[in-house]
Amino acid sequence: MKHKDLQDLIGGVLLTAVGLFFALYSQRYGFGTAARMGPGYFPTVLGWVLAVLGVLVALPALFRKGPPVKVQLGNFLFVMAALLLFAFTLRSLGLVAATFIASFVASLADRDITWIGRVLVSAGVTILTVLVFSVGLSMVLPLWWWNA
Structure with a gap:
């Protein structure tokens, strides 16, 4: 694999993983409705938004070149x-x-x-x-x- 944009790829995958974790973990709490939000509403919605943003960061990184990852x-x-x-x-x-x-x-x-x-x-x-x-x-x- 020639230098894919690993930095964005790894970042996007991590964002997606964290978003999915919070979206799924918050299912333990009552979701409620938009008019009467329960304790699980906000973390669930934000988790799914974060997961989608992670995918939107990771997918384009598969098709472009980037610098090699430098660990600091x-x-x-x-x-x-x-x-x-x-x-x-x-x-x-x-x-x-x-x-x-x-x-x-x-x-x-x-x-x-x-x-x-x-x-x-x-x-x-x-x-x-x-x-x-x-x-x-x-x-x-x-x-x-x-x-x-």
Whole structure:
């Protein structure tokens, strides 16, 4: 096989797999109707949408050439470390500090961004996270370590 567009092919297959998983797993919950949605409605619909989008990404990739896949293990490790840091520090440090630290560590995967840029991106992600989850969705999350 000459260099098919493996990056889009793999990405599309993974999107389809994740979408199918959520669409099928959410069948355990009541679906409801469009007028009166049950707890399974939203994940089912989004799962099927994600699965269809994955197919739309993967199919054209079968018929075009692309660059060879370049695995960047360091970037993967920075992102996984950021997720784990967030998970383990949310309760003890609060949403603001945990989000800032996780965003900063994830930004280390990008070698082109400056240190000031990392701080600004981390601050922006933190502000958006607080606005969406604490203000917009009214989720009960400790914002600071003294609230935890």
